[in-house]
Amino acid sequence: MKPYLKRAWAEVSLGALESNIEKIKSLLHENTQIMAVIKADAYGHGEDEILKKLRECGIRYFAVSNLDEAVSVRKHCPDAEILILGFTPPEYASELEENNIIQGVLSYEYAKELDSFAKQKVRCHVKIDTGMGRIGLKYNDPSKCADEVQKIISLDKISAEGLYTHFAVADNPDDAESCEYTKNQADFIVDVYNILKERGYALRHCHFLNSAGICYHNRPESTLARAGIIMYGLYPNYPVKLPVDLKLVMSLKAVVSQVKKLHKGDSVSYGRTYKADCDGITAATVTVGYADGYSRLLSGKADVLVRGKRCPIIGRVCMDQLVLDVSDAGGVKEGDIVTLIGRDGCEEITADELASLYGTIGYEVVCGISKRVPRIYVD
Template sequence: MTDFVKRTWCEINLDHIQYNIDLIQKTAQKEVIAVVKADAYGHGDKYVCRELARAGVKWFAVSGISEALVLRKEGFRQNILILGYTPPDCAEALSDNNITQAVYDLDYAVALDQALRETGKTVNIHVKVDTGMHRIGFEQSEAHSAAREIVKVAALPSFRTTGIFTHFCHSDSFDLSAICYTKEQMHRLDTVIRELKAYGVSFEMVHAQNSAGIICYPDDEYNYVRAGIILYGLAPSDELEHMIAVKPAMSWKSIVTMVKTVQPGSAISYGRTYTAEKEMRLATVAIGYADGYSRLFSSKADVLIHGKRCRITGRVCMDQMMVDITDVPEVQIGDEVTLFGTDGEETISADELARIAGTINYEIVCNVGRRVPRIYLKDGKPVGVEDYLLG
């Protein structure tokens, strides 16, 4: 069950997933909607959802119907909320698989309702309100009220309107303007809920707090929260890195495939962007940007070998890269390389790589490629493998 091709792989600590959801539930003191879109942020939704189900999670959130149907195919009977768009011609699949759909626009709602009427089936929906992110949602602002449009949606015969939600766009900062903006978003959601109540429309579920909101705004009056990045042990932003004691679930490994000595003046990798100034020992490592390890790490990021930092030398290639092992003479072919994670007393975090690449930790873990097997650990021992290529 735990056999895999030992080229490059990720290790997912399921004990940390369990620890994180327990901590989130205690922190939020509300029902948790676990956001498992993008294959559980690259961690593998099948194994992650099993752990979350064991912890009593009753709701999963995904980005689209394909992700929802994968969970149903795996046998998960929990409620599933699609946060984004589902084509109207897939409306029957929503009903047949008991999937809740976000509805965020009147024209979209009418099209979805019409498709359902042709089948005679109904779907649960959560209404998405745009309180200031301006991505999707019924606009609620000083100049525009979402309530009248949402009333029309709630009246459509194919829908059971069970929830309402919004999304904070700047709740991951303690900057005063960010705090004021987030509180304004809450005020706008409260306003539309109050207006809808006057029209006789109410909701079983109200949710706004994302991972950052759970940390920074624990006292809102909504009855559900949506936990995303903190489920996987990563902070929503650098500012919040030490605000909740979650544990990273993913580490990323590879192996040394060749060891060589190069002379002064030797140009390393594509474009000759790195030239050896002295005699160096290099290790070739079996990973590249096709695995999701960004070319932006070229000559900037470190890896860990035998618990010591070794700098990438020259450009990251599609499937391989070179690192400087001059100060780690014991390195040999087959040695394990840690791209992020802990080896001995040293740790390289996804956040460290994100800062080098000018991005966020979300992108680092989500970008791990599908040719990289995920190895699942409990109590430090392998309990399963997800190999997307070999099955």
């Protein structure tokens, strides 16, 4: 084992990523292309290697959060189509132009500011707020919304190429009200697109499918499918079943640094929240903690896989270490590899499972794996 693997590391399976891409493609209509969402360092998986694999898989559309991310993607993908989903200060219009980045336009006022700073043309997709309530053009009447889009299109230095929106409750496919809400969101943006087309403005793209939309609300009118969390093998809404079998892309591993026997009454970690209730419990200290992105909120709640067995965390998770009860794992010794996220034998622990234990989502877990944890790429 390489020396830097002897503490804590994340294994990223590029083979699993490729498999997931193929599964996602199988769900899409033939006129819908994948737009890979690789913001936040590819959801914590490491942008550079993820981009290489996605390019090998034929992906040429990418979505990011901000200009810095967009420029970084451009360096790796000179011929890619890159969309910034959120806000970029208008005074950076020239950087958008120079790097051939597509900017999400949030309002006519914002478009005018971009136009005033642009030297030639800024490529844009116009964001419509169909019910998410964050950013975008907000109208109840598709025709009036189309009027506003036309005003944006008319600006000299704005090159409007598409419309997009974001689903709010598409991850609740078993709830009739949520399904109706999602349908209404999709209907609205499609209506705006069609009205503009009837008026002579045939935009290249109209897209509204996020990960949950791809899985549960697929429609051929969406020219792009913004695949985010499902690309990495996680659920939009754990544990709602997915229509395809996805593979976990990231695993988190560490090693046992010490094994000791506890006597009745012995306490473990800060606050003495755990006290052994009998003699002979085998405790193993593991080289990972909340500074690595393994949340302190998992103290006394989560299991870790040791020799294919689930072993509970005892006591509080520390900054750099945690302690397990490995009494049932048999013969655990210093240097043994443990799996905090991933599969070991017949057992698997996912980021979604961990998230459910402390009231968050798998997205936050994988994005939170810190930079000091090296990413090791396999497959």
